[in-house]
Amino acid sequence: MNKNYIIPNEWSIIEDGFDAENVEASESLFSIGNGSMGQRANFEEDYSGKTFQGSYIGGIYYPDKTRVGWWKNGYPEYFAKVLNAPNWIGIQVQINGANFDLNTCEISNFKRELNMKEGWLSRSFQAVLPSGEQIELFTKRFISVKYNEVGAIEYAVKALNFSGEITFTPYLDAGIENEDSNYDEYFWETLEISESLNKACILSKTLKTEFHVATAMEVSFALNNKAVELTQENKVEEKAIYYSYKLAVSEGDTATIYKYGSYVSSLNYANDELVKAAYENVTNAKDLGYQQLLEAQIKSWDEIWHTADIIIEGDVKAQQGIRFNIFQLNQTYMGTDARLNIGPKGFTGEKYGGSTYWDTEAYCIPFYMATKDANVAKNLLLYRYNQLDKAIENAEKLGFKNGAALYPMVTMNGEECHNEWEITFEEIHRNGAMVYGIYNYVNYTQDFEYVPKNGLEVMIAIARFWHQRANFSAAKNQYVILGVTGPNEYENNINNNFYTNYLAKWCIEYAVECLNRVKKEYANDFERVIAKTNLTAEETAKWLEVSNNMYFPFDEGKNVYLQQDGFLDKEIIPVDELPKSERPINQKWSWDRILRSCYIKQADVLQGMFFFENKFSKDELERHFDFYEPLTVHESSLSPCVHSILAASIDRMPKAYEQYVRTSRLDLDDYNHEVHEGCHITSMAGTWMSIVQGFGGMRVWEDGILTFNPQIPAEWKSYSFTINFRGNIIKVYKSQTECKFFNESENEVHLFIKGEKISIPAQQLVTV
Ligand code: BGC
Numbered sequence: 053m054n055k056n057y058i059i060p061n062e063w064s065i066i067e068d069g070f071d072a073e074n075v076e077a078s079e080s081l082f083s084i085g086n087g088s089m090g091q092r093a094n095f096e097e098d099y100s101g102k103t104f105q106g107s108y109i110g111g112i113y114y115p116d117k118t119r120v121g122w123w124k125n126g127y128p129e130y131f132a133k134v135l136n137a138p139n140w141i142g143i144q145v146q147i148n149g150a151n152f153d154l155n156t157c158e159i160s161n162f163k164r165e166l167n168m169k170e171g172w173l174s175r176s177f178q179a180v181l182p183s184g185e186q187i188e189l190f191t192k193r194f195i196s197v198k199y200n201e202v203g204a205i206e207y208a209v210k211a212l213n214f215s216g217e218i219t220f221t222p223y224l225d226a227g228i229e230n231e232d233s234n235y236d237e238y239f240w241e242t243l244e245i246s247e248s249l250n251k252a253c254i255l256s257k258t259l260k261t262e263f264h265v266a267t268a269m270e271v272s273f274a275l276n277n278k279a280v281e282l283t284q285e286n287k288v289e290e291k292a293i294y295y296s297y298k299l300a301v302s303e304g305d306t307a308t309i310y311k312y313g314s315y316v317s318s319l320n321y322a323n324d325e326l327v328k329a330a331y332e333n334v335t336n337a338k339d340l341g342y343q344q345l346l347e348a349q350i351k352s353w354d355e356i357w358h359t360a361d362i363i364i365e366g367d368v369k370a371q372q373g374i375r376f377n378i379f380q381l382n383q384t385y386m387g388t389d390a391r392l393n394i395g396p397k398g399f400t401g402e403k404y405g406g407s408t409y410w411d412t413e414a415y416c417i418p419f420y421m422a423t424k425d426a427n428v429a430k431n432l433l434l435y436r437y438n439q440l441d442k443a444i445e446n447a448e449k450l451g452f453k454n455g456a457a458l459y460p461m462v463t464m465n466g467e468e469c470h471n472e473w474e475i476t477f478e479e480i481h482r483n484g485a486m487v488y489g490i491y492n493y494v495n496y497t498q499d500f501e502y503v504p505k506n507g508l509e510v511m512i513a514i515a516r517f518w519h520q521r522a523n524f525s526a527a528k529n530q531y532v533i534l535g536v537t538g539p540n541e542y543e544n545n546i547n548n549n550f551y552t553n554y555l556a557k558w559c560i561e562y563a564v565e566c567l568n569r570v571k572k573e574y575a576n577d578f579e580r581v582i583a584k585t586n587l588t589a590e591e592t593a594k595w596l597e598v599s600n601n602m603y604f605p606f607d608e609g610k611n612v613y614l615q616q617d618g619f620l621d622k623e624i625i626p627v628d629e630l631p632k633s634e635r636p637i638n639q640k641w642s643w644d645r646i647l648r649s650c651y652i653k654q655a656d657v658l659q660g661m662f663f664f665e666n667k668f669s670k671d672e673l674e675r676h677f678d679f680y681e682p683l684t685v686h687e688s689s690l691s692p693c694v695h696s697i698l699a700a701s702i703d704r705m706p707k708a709y710e711q712y713v714r715t716s717r718l719d720l721d722d723y724n725h726e727v728h729e730g731c732h733i734t735s736m737a738g739t740w741m742s743i744v745q746g747f748g749g750m751r752v753w754e755d756g757i758l759t760f761n762p763q764i765p766a767e768w769k770s771y772s773f774t775i776n777f778r779g780n781i782i783k784v785y786k787s788q789t790e791c792k793f794f795n796e797s798e799n800e801v802h803l804f805i806k807g808e809k810i811s812i813p814a815q816q817l818v819t820v
Contacts, residue, residue: 058720060368063169065376065720070162070177072101072155076728079104081719082166083400083731084173084193087386088200089137089315090399092730093164093173096143096191096207096311101155104231104728108399108406109137110392111319112263113464114239116230118471126450127471132464134395134406135239136230138254138267140313141193143207144221144294148214150183157181168379171197171353172346178212186212196345197352197386201314201330202337204345208308215302220309222271226256227291232402242291246327250284251334252293253327264318268330270338274308275299312337319391356382359776360423362743365787366769373716374743377736378423384733387420387428390435394734401730407462407469408435410482411734413489414659415690418496419737422744422775426497433493436486437506442466444513450477452520455585457513459486474544478537480521483514484555488663491562495752497778504570504577511563512585518556519595522602530603538615540656541688542638542646546616548605551660558664560599564592612679615657622650626682636687636724652684654691662694665701666753674702681707689718693738697746700763708746709765715739744773748784759804760793762786777801782812792819 057074058081059066067078082093091107115130145152162177172194180186188210195203209218226242233239243264244255251270257263273280282297299307314333321329337345360378364371384398394416395406412432421429436443436459443457446468450458460468461475461482470476490507494500503511522531533556538549567587571578581587605614614620627635634640637651658680661668668676677698686692696711714723716739719731744750749761758777762784764770770787780797795801795812802811805820812818 056721058372060372062368062371063167063375065166065168065372067164068162070154070159075099075101076104077722078164079106080400080727080730082164082173083380083383083398084166084171084195085383085399086195086197086200087382087384087388087392089195089203090383091141091195092400093166094141095154095175096141096193096205097145098151098153099155100153104401105136105139105228106399106401107137107139107141107228108134109265109315109317110134110389110399112137112258112265112317113261113406114230114258115260116234116237116239119234120471124473126477127473128468128476131234131405131462131469131471132407132467133230133232133239133402134464135258136228136402137265137315138224138226138240138256139228140203140224140267140269140315141205141311142223142225143205143309143311144219144223145207145209146217146219146221147181147185147187147209147211148183148216149219150181150185152179152181152187154179166379168375169353169357170346170350172349185214185216188212192346194346194349196337196349197356198348199333199337199345200386201316201333202345203313204337204342205311205313206308206342207311208306210306211301211303213303216300218299218301218307219296220271220273220299220307221294221296222269222309222311223292223294224252224254224267224269225292226254226267227289230402232405244327245288245293247286247288247293247295248331250295251331252295253330254291254293255327262318264323264326266314266316266326266330268314268316268327268334270312270331270334271295271297272310272338273297273299274310275301276306277308310338310342359774359781362740362771362773364768364771367767370713370716370768373720374739376720377716377739380731380733381416381419381736381740385416385420387424387431390431390438393432393435394737396732396734397730398733400733403729405462405464405469407464409462409734410485411690411737413485413492414663415693415734415741416737417489417492418745419740421493421496422750422777423740425776425779426493426499429493429497430499430502433489433502434506436489437510439463439466440510440513447513447517452517454516454520455513456516456520457483457510458517459483459514474537475541478535478545479541480517480536481538481549481552481555483517484552484559487511487514487559487562488555495754495756498756500569501574503566504574504581508563508566508570508577508581509585511559511566512581512587515560515563515595516591518559519598522556522598525603528603530601531598532603538656539654539659540615540652542649542651542653542685543616544647548603548617550604550613550615550657553602553604554660554664557599557602560595564596567592610675610679612676613657615652615680619650622648624650624683627651627685628682635685637685638687650683652680654686654688655684655694656680658684658698659694662698665698666751670702673698677702677704686711686714689715689724689732689735690738692718693735693742693746696742700742700746700749701761703763705763705765708742708763709767712739712742712746712765715742743771744775747771748773748786750775750784757804758802759807760784761806762791764788790819792817794818 157179193205393408447458699708772785
């Protein structure tokens with residue numbers, strides 16, 4: 053796999069020159085989406101080379117039967133996967149009867165561009181077919197943000213050296229598979245294929261989950277930019293429908309097909325309305341026309357960028373990197389639907405099944421909270437609230453009682469999908485992230501009302517879980533939590549993981565604090581929640597007995613909290629001293645060697661110190677950073693951002709920058725040699741945090757005060773970012789010599805910069 057083939061550019065991802073080796077990587081990198089659906093950048097025309105087809109609809113999944121080596125009681129029966137959906141982009145092309153396939157042609161001037169400013173993907177090149185015809189091809193496509201069930205393609209072929217016939221065969225194909233299917237099963241059943249002039253529709257349903265999806269297309273044509281009507285020839289197969297159109301061309305002519313596609317699903321329509329709705333979508337799109345749809349697209353992205361853009365001067369690659377992250381996050385989730393969430397690969401691949409992980413609460417919420425209005429982050433919280441009953445059932449299955457909840461490690465509809473005991477049953481720290489998400493949201497938005505209305509029930513159920521999961525150790529005379537996996541998945545079945553114990557204690561304390569406040573300020577809600585949960589003062593007293601007496605492994609000599617009991621028994625050798633040839637250790641070492649080693653996959657103790665930085669002194673942060681960071685291999689994409697932010701907060705800018713670079717271009721430069729599988733979407737939110745919270749030093753703790761401590765890497769001239777803080781748009785600019793804040797809103801805004809209070813009147817710029 054070639055690395056570093058993406059051309060640096062401030063607003064676009066560009067591939068210059070065709071290399072079949074890069075096709076699958078580019079299919080991931082150039083993915084497009086609109087939060088409701090998305091797809092890999094597969095070619096429209098047939099391609100016989102290596103390719104990974106993918107087009108996905110948010111919330112449409114299939115329960116693939118679990119595959120494990122040795123079954124353990126409590127494992128879920130299935131793993132829900134976002135499905136590869138029927139293909140709507142396909143257009144076969146024949147030149148004088150010969151099929152056009154990039155893999156068999158001589159290609160020149162190949163250029164692919166993902167324009168992030170305007171939200172479209174294009175491809176252009178010249179090709180010589182084996183039969184000698186030369187063509188020039190230009191194609192552009194996008195998935196509309198405004199009309200969120202619609203996509204559009206412009207596909208133009210110029211006859212360079214011949215006169216004759218160009219045949220376009222646009223098609224819909226529901227005979228698709230998932231690459232990661234456990235038993236090579238088909239996940240879709242085709243119910244109905246309908247045809248009519250220039251448009252067609254396939255109604256299909258997912259097996260088992262019975263989601264119904266209608267996929268429609270409608271086409272129109274132009275010759276040398278003038279609309280032409282053509283006659284279609286139809287071919288209907290069991291799972292696909294093809295229309296062929298022939299255009300007579302003279303040398304120099306350009307034949308263009310416009311293809312409009314739509315997915316509609318039973319998430320939003322009654323089953324018997326789907327076909328009609330899909331047809332309406334494509335016809336409306338065609339009537340509006342490609343150009344108008346594109347203009348609407350440009351406007352939608354302009355609005356998104358207004359509150360989301362980060363500008364970096366003096367480093368084009370860094371600029372491209374951060375915009376790529378922001379762009380992909382928006383393509384994955386727009387926040388308008390509380391049933392959807394953010395899969396670690398978004399709509400760019402199948403790995404992780406498109407399911408929801410703790411990544412959302414721990415990494416993504418801050419991004420959506422600060423770049424969109426508060427409802428977006430709230431929808432992410434409501435997603436978990438709506439799945440509370442399932443989390444309680446999940447805990448019951450594992451033997452917990454009395455309304456205790458264990459949120460799943462991996463889920464689509466609230467049920468656990470993960471099936472490795474050391475993670476499914478033991479990586480329980482994820483429960484803490486659910487509460488941390490609420491805490492973060494309340495601090496940032498000051499919308500405490502979310503707690504009495506929804507959040508409190510979640511917190512009670514989670515506090516119950518921690519109370520039951522901890523046990524009293526007579527030997528230690530304290531409460532302990534045994535048999536867990538922390539965020540560092542390179543340790544399993546350990547006792548007293550600092551991070552897990554810390555979160556357990558904190559979750560209980562925060563739940564009790566919120567209960568007290570709700571009792572005082574929201575008496576009706578308090579009564580409702582107490583009645584629903586049967587919570588008594590005796591029970592909360594028992595929780596507090598656990599949280600007040602929680603054990604934390606600590607080493608007096610080194611003056612640090614230990615990641616877990618016995619951590620110092622390991623042979624401690626910094627990562628720097630490992631030969632390069634042995635890394636990444638997850639590819640080079642046996643699993644047992646990894647487990648016994650001191651190497652840390654991703655922030656663990658430091659994840660806790662990142663979450664609760666205000667509860668530790670700078671000395672403590674430094675000491676723990678200096679102890680753990682050198683042992684960290686950062687083999688999870690979620691790792692570098694946390695270290696970058698912590699490094700900035702202890703004034704280690706070179707380290708912060710080193711870790712930032714690693715996170716920001718992780719996919720563009722394919723650091724992990726796996727971008728062909730899809731992009732690392734959830735860690736992209738971490739990249740955003742590295743700038744805003746890391747370099748910008750933005751924090752909002754319990755007091756609700758917005759604070760900044762802007763610093764700048766030596767490598768950059770300046771950077772600026774925008775946040776939406778409680779409805780007020782604030783722009784922050786930092787250069788090597790200056791720091792400015794612009795309050796774009798109609799209200800005066802108060803904030804603290806390096807500990808000093810500043811008030812910025814409406815529409816004013818303040819230099820500090
Ligand atoms: C990380 C987890 C993360 C998951 C999905 C794993 O490699 O260790 O913390 O939730 O990937 O991003």
